[in-house]
Amino acid sequence: MAGLREKQKADRERRILKAAVTKFRADGYRAVRIEDLAELAEVSVGTVYNYYQTKGDILIAVVAMEVEEVLASGARIVADPPLGVDAALLALIFEYYDHSLEYLSKEMWRSAMALSIEAPGTPNGRRYSALDRRLSLQVTDLILALQARGEVRAELDARPLGELVFNNLNQVFIDFVKDDAMTLEALRDRVTAQTRPLAQLITT
Amino acid sequence: MAGLREKQKADRERRILKAAVTKFRADGYRAVRIEDLAELAEVSVGTVYNYYQTKGDILIAVVAMEVEEVLASGARIVADPPLGVDAALLALIFEYYDHSLEYLSKEMWRSAMALSIEAPGTPNGRRYSALDRRLSLQVTDLILALQARGEVRAELDARPLGELVFNNLNQVFIDFVKDDAMTLEALRDRVTAQTRPLAQLITT
DNA sequence: GAAAAAAGTTGAAGCTGTTCAAATTTGTAG
DNA sequence: CTACAAATTTGAACAGCTTCAACTTTTTTC
Numbered sequence: 001m002a003g004l005r006e007k008q009k010a011d012r013e014r015r016i017l018k019a020a021v022t023k024f025r026a027d028g029y030r031a032v033r034i035e036d037l038a039e040l041a042e043v044s045v046g047t048v049y050n051y052y053q054t055k056g057d058i059l060i061a062v063v064a065m066e067v068e069e070v071l072a073s074g075a076r077i078v079a080d081p082p083l084g085v086d087a088a089l090l091a092l093i094f095e096y097y098d099h100s101l102e103y104l105s106k107e108m109w110r111s112a113m114a115l116s117i118e119a120p121g122t123p124n125g126r127r128y129s130a131l132d133r134r135l136s137l138q139v140t141d142l143i144l145a146l147q148a149r150g151e152v153r154a155e156l157d158a159r160p161l162g163e164l165v166f167n168n169l170n171q172v173f174i175d176f177v178k179d180d181a182m183t184l185e186a187l188r189d190r191v192t193a194q195t196r197p198l199a200q201l202i203t204t
Numbered sequence: 205m206a207g208l209r210e211k212q213k214a215d216r217e218r219r220i221l222k223a224a225v226t227k228f229r230a231d232g233y234r235a236v237r238i239e240d241l242a243e244l245a246e247v248s249v250g251t252v253y254n255y256y257q258t259k260g261d262i263l264i265a266v267v268a269m270e271v272e273e274v275l276a277s278g279a280r281i282v283a284d285p286p287l288g289v290d291a292a293l294l295a296l297i298f299e300y301y302d303h304s305l306e307y308l309s310k311e312m313w314r315s316a317m318a319l320s321i322e323a324p325g326t327p328n329g330r331r332y333s334a335l336d337r338r339l340s341l342q343v344t345d346l347i348l349a350l351q352a353r354g355e356v357r358a359e360l361d362a363r364p365l366g367e368l369v370f371n372n373l374n375q376v377f378i379d380f381v382k383d384d385a386m387t388l389e390a391l392r393d394r395v396t397a398q399t400r401p402l403a404q405l406i407t408t
Numbered sequence: 409g410a411a412a413a414a415a416g417t418t419g420a421a422g423c424t425g426t427t428c429a430a431a432t433t434t435g436t437a438g
Numbered sequence: 439c440t441a442c443a444a445a446t447t448t449g450a451a452c453a454g455c456t457t458c459a460a461c462t463t464t465t466t467t468c
Binding site for chain 2: 415416417418419
């Protein structure tokens with residue numbers, strides 16, 4: 001089919017998303033007004049709301065692209081983890097962390113996290129939470145892979161362990177984006193201090 | 205001194221805070237307008253802003269009262285923890301959880317958490333983060349107490365371990381307030397599944 | 409006790425996310 | 439090609455948080 005209408009629709013949505021990525025990174029999520037996005041995307045304010053339910057919805061769409069990439073990178077590590085429990089866990093965690101600021105500023109992360117907590121029932125919030133869950137499952141998958149290789153004690157239940165590790169790395173990441181002065185290196189150091197002793201405890 | 209001015213000032217602040225507690229619990233943080241608080245407290249909208257910087261600031265003040273109480277309860281457990289590493293850790297965690305909904309609804313928690321993440325530099329955000337830090341330190345203190353009693357391996361560093369346990373209980377609590385259908389019992393079960401194996405690993 | 413200064417209160421105006429009824433554009437039928 | 443229907447766009451209107459210049463109350467000064 002690909003009628004004129006469909007083509008224009010897809011084009012408008014693309015333009016709005018592109019405007020959002022550009023503006024959010026340049027001026028920060030907070031400072032950007034819907035009117036600014038509409039102007040840059042060459043549509044009206046009402047049209048923006050035709051494609052995205054709220055301002056937060058636009059941000060989540062941007063964040064989701066980033067997290068999908070990270071999940072793909074993580075899958076490669078789970079498929080063939082480095083030797084050693086601590087090395088494997090930290091490789092996955094650093095993969096998450098190191099890519100985190102590639103497309104998103106700390107301010108954008110803060111806003112996205114705040115949105116997902118404040119409005120968990122909305123499509124936005126659900127979408128963000130679903131991504132979190134997939135990240136958590138990926139950590140569990142890694143532990144399962146390490147158990148299969150005989151590196152992690154077989155009697156331990158991988159699921160709660162994976163959740164524990166993910167919850168910790170996620171909370172440390174929250175602290176990281178809350179503090180504009182904190183470097184990626186400091187972030188790595190902190191998570192290492194907490195993850196390594198655990199890794200040693202669960203190693204066979 | 206206690207001049208008339210000081211007395212009226214303290215009285216107004218008290219009335220605003222009381223109005224906030226009442227209204228937030230009754231109608232939810234989101235639904236309450238500053239105008240509603242002003243009306244109930246018998247002041248003008250402008251006066252509310254004279255005592256609190258933002259709407260979020262009022263919420264943080266309410267939440268802070270709650271967390272202070274929880275810290276006091278927690279201190280009693282740290283002073284004389286139950287026997288057994290898992291029992292002691294879970295006693296402290298349950299103390300936190302069980303009191304959490306006494307004065308605050310899930311919606312209020314969500315809003316407060318979102319605020320602290322979104323605006324970490326404001327007095328509000330800093331205040332909330334400081335409370336989190338004190339909670340985290342309390343968990344570390346408990347582990348130190350258990351080490352002193354010889355129940356936790358002496359060679360383990362209590363600080364990162366305490367942070368790990370706190371980060372996990374905090375993240376699980378976030379998931380709890382994000383899901384209106386989740387019960388306190390389910391919350392306890394989840395944190396137990398994750399904390400107990402760790403407790404066993406660190407036990408002497 | 410009156411006048412001046414200091415502190416605090418007030419509510420209308422400003423700003424920005426969101427809604428919705430009218431207008432426009434695109435697709436379809438005869 | 440014209441008339442009609444369906445889908446989409448539009449921007450003015452609305453709501454609620456926040457600001458601030460004018461006003462009121464309390465304190466200080468003489």
